[in-house]
Amino acid sequence: MEYISNNKIALTYGEYVDLFGLDSYKNDKRRNNIIVHGLGGNGRKVYIEYEALKENRKQVIRAKYGDPYEYLAKKPVLNLINWDYEAQKFYEHYVLPNGLKLPACDEDINGKRQINYVDRYTRAASWLNMLSDFTNDKKALKRELKISLAVFWDIVTELIRTQEIGIPANAKRLKEKLKQYQELTEPAQQYELLIEKFRFGNGNAKKIKGAAAEAVLLKLLSDPRKHDYTVVAAAYNKFAESNGQHQVTPGAIGYFKNRNEHILAASREGRKNAYSKYSKHIQRDRASAPLLFVNADDNCLDLFFETETWTELGGTKKSKYYRPMLYVITDTYNDYILGYAVGDRVTHELIYEAFRNAMNHIQTLTGNYYLPHQLQTDRWGLDVKLKNKLAEFYSKVAIFTPQAHGVPQGKYIERSFGVEWHQVLKAMPSNNYAGKNITAKERLSAEYVVQASKDYPKIEEMPAIVETFIKVMRMKPNPKTGISRQQEWLKAFNASEKSKVKIIDTAVKLQLMGKKRAGEPLMLTASGLRPVLEGKKISLDIPDQVIYENHGKKVEVIYDPQNLSEVLITDGKGLRFVARPYQKVPAAIADYQTGDRERIGGLFEAKKQIGALLTQTLEQRVKILDEIHIDPQSLLQAGILIKDLKQGAETLYLEGQYQAESIRPKGQKAVKQATKQQIAAQEPEAEEELNPYDFY
Template sequence: MEMYNNALCVSPQELTGIISLEALKKMSQRGTVQQVRRACYGSCALYVVESLPVQYRAEVYRRYPDIKEQAESKPFVESVEPDGKAMQFFADYVLSDGRHLTTEKQREYANNCSVLAAFGQMLDRANSHRMRQSKGRINAGEFWAKAAAALPRLCDRWPNSLPQSPRRLRMKYAEYQAQGYECMISRKFQNKNAAKVLDAEQTASLQVLLAHHNNLPDTEVARRYNQVAKVKGWPQITASAVAVWREKCDLVTAAARRGATNFRNERTMQVKRSRPTAPFLMWSLDGWTCELLFQQTTVNKQGQRTTTYHNRLTLEVVLDPCCDYPIGYAIGSHETPALITEALRNAARHSRELVGVMMRAYQIQCDRYAIKTMTDLYQVMSKHVTPARAHNAKTKPIEPYFNYLNTTYCQKFDNWSGFGVTTNPKKQPNSEALNALRHSFPDEQGVREQIHKIMAYERASKRAQFMQMLANLSDEHRLPLSKENYLLYFGATTGMTNAIEGCGLRPTLLGIKRDYDTFDLTFREHASEKWQVRFDPDDLTEVLAVNEDGSRRYMLREKYVQPMALAERREGDAEQLEAVRAFNKQLETHVTEQLGAAYKTVDRMIQDTDRQEALLLGRLLLTDSHGQHKLPAAQQRLSQQAITDVEYETVEPTPAMPAGW
């Protein structure tokens, strides 16, 4: 149904069930029903509703109670088209407080603009059509009345917030023409007339109260603020207003309320990094209190025995994050520099099992525990040392690895103590069950065996992937660990010092006297030094000798044992014997050359001294014990002349003896 020539018309399809098509045509031919438009391609026939017989007209009004309103609003509904520029304008619009309009408001305001633009185009087309017919403009009041009446129909397809009063709708259209899209934005988004916290002093006072480290509730903040407001003459505020300001100032007050560490972990921008693509590019190490309980019995001075069941050990792990492979680990009662050293020692030894030589990492990431004490060791075990910022667990990949160990392995044991104290209590183990099972907890050695099994399984399950990724390690980043540095920082000591003997050094290692020596000539120049011997209990073929102040170091090899009997000589004995003889010959030559050079230097010093004494006697009139000056001077001059003559005397060659003599 639609309005045609200011008459409400209906199509034959809408009259289906009311009157047949044949009857409608007959009544149209007789002139009983008025047909205002014939059917053609793209449009249907239209018949005036008021020309229908009374019984049919009543049925049409009963079936379509708002038929007239629908017909009058149809041109308005069909004329509205979406406005893309309006949608983009409201999507990019920023309010004075930095907020954007909600998606719902953007769509609502864009529809308002589309509807008003369509109304304006309809009004212009109607006036233009009447002017071409030399008629006056249409009645604006009637147009806007019909437009306002059509708004409820438009809301189904174009949700809008335009006023449904003809007068207000006309005023809104005039405002839209004058101001454009911005006139649609409600002033309530930027209205500050009802605000009670306005100036900088009021805002600062409220922020200080909200930032209090005790996390004061809203009611207490409002009470304290109102005490200041009463003195200053400011308006009073309520707890609900404080709640709004708490959310608004959350970023500013977060660090003071919850601490700088929490602020850095939750509010500051985080850096996202990728895992290393090859082993030995980076190691991350840290200590973790292993969540496995063991029982321990202690005896006090009075002989009373006390058993505790809440004891835990500390696991220090050196992790290669390329595939979360535990390259090294150590177990202790608590984290200490010695425990970290043992973990790095285990990493060096295990790298030799994997690669064939001891390796060090290109980079070590650690926390700041004992950083001054451990820096030298970290620098030996890597090329770059990058300590993480204090209290920043997110930068270390080893922190999630500890949680992985806890949930994957430890949680399966009956002596599992749970997660951290900040974890939801519903996820913690049953404390009553732990108390009932405490007598079956293993002792300290039993927990150590549990941890060793966990780490052994971790290495076995990830070793294939680790070795496969080892092919990605370039020669530039392949850094071997020298035996000297390994023994210097990880070697065991006897607690005693040794002096150089004819056979070298003779320390007692593992209860046995052993002989060590080196082919370095300078080692024997320090016979007066006392040497501390550092050794690897699993490999005693080489040791490191370090003097007392650590300024001199020598790598010594275990002496080769030659058989006394010629009949027992083996292959290689002759070469070793010849090496010792060559060294001794070189040593003797070295000593002879040094001593000869010293003699020559002293001879030159003596000659220079005699020459200086002669010059001194000639320049000073010093007499001898007999009161003579000229005679000693003359004698010395003559002896000097004789020496000169001898130095330049030509010696004739001795004639050759005749043959046969």
């Protein structure tokens, strides 16, 4: 409170807001219930006239400060107080017996007004410093205020009361406190004298003294069964009685437990929850573009379905509370759902199915298949050394960085299963929402669940309902931007060269994520291949050249169950190509459609080319015999030619051991002579049957 122009009394803006609140100030100003001087800002002050206030406001002010005119007459004393910054530094760093520092916040926390004890004790020390100076120098008191010591004490006690200073407002008790303060020679001792230690901590808990007593109590409280404090107190008091310790109450046990919550959390709540709560969270920037960093995780979908199960007696029984497992792949760029798969439980095949779904969705959006740069999942299904089949699959898809055990907050996808996820589930037209985590605070009432279960969809409807849910999540506007996550993702993808780096073709996609057809390998024939995939018999279009060169070869079929329009054919060696379903041609000319005539012509042209190859290839391959002057027909006519001798003759020629022109007759004669010698040598054994495979 201060005097302003024309000796009017006015409250400062801060005093008015402290008494009546900011909302009251704004309302009073808008309704012209107060007269305001000054604009505020840049160090300027705002004042509210006292006399212009309504009577109810004046009563509150008088209750706080007393008569305003008398208060201002006493206010010069306030100008004598110098803020003790050494005291403030002491209180800022002071540690209480309970291991905590003094509260230094004067804001509302959880609806409860907090006291700034650092400010409170610093202000008290500053007042005692002023009182000590002026009581020791009475001349200074008369020189500064021109009042007697008795009047001074009256003014001081009144101001201490109205200003709510943390020292006694009674003159007698105030003088006693000042004497205690002056008797202490060290400033630190003086400052500590003002701390009201009884306000901080349960005095009963001080009875728990010594390492042994604390160890016993910590052990009792760390029991994961979380015994009631009365049970723990009874057990501890048995120890205390036999070891000369004080008895404690359940309240003291509770206080001790709260003080040591961080030590007990791992045992009482589990290491996973404790680690998440007490370990510092590493804050990260999201990926700067799509496909740079994707997450994958399972989620027990909070939707109920009606299903039938077999009983031990061979019958069936209905269950209305079946919940499927959903495996989801999201892009951390904006939590966009790239792919998913749904099933009874999480398996390796369910994970592969989700990745196939993601690749197909990316191809639908962009026109090509793209792999992500980095992948993060939990460690489900992985071995310690990350060497099993699933770990190898992850490593082929992207740089694989699995999340540490028990740290779910490390994955962005965990946050995707939050508020927005459940908002959509609640609004699903199937009306089978199961509640946010069936044991959480937001679970549904039992009465509602029983009533709603009458109309739960059957398990056969689950794929369509889950697909609808995923579509809604993809197309729902992002609350931060107002446009759908799919639009965000696609726009950012088209603008980023990084996102397009890991482009792959169909063959690579099927090699990475395809499913091998069950059963024995199939044989390539002129009819192509007709495998049964996912219960469907499919005729595959095999290129003419492949049939010609690999007729009769056994091959495997690798396919994507979600996209049977392209499959990978391989023999596990050098043969590998992508085949698509065969498109039959119409037999009747009347059934021809646009392009059929050209297509049929192309098919016949391909057959002609293969027909030509049937003769031309052989002719090309045997031309070498003319070059090396070997006539297989004459060899046949000459009689039986032993394979070793024939090969020897050819080798001699190729090694250039004789000139063709000069030795051709001699060579032919030698061959005939050698043949006769061989036949003569075999005449005694002529009765034995000759093996035709030993020749040629």
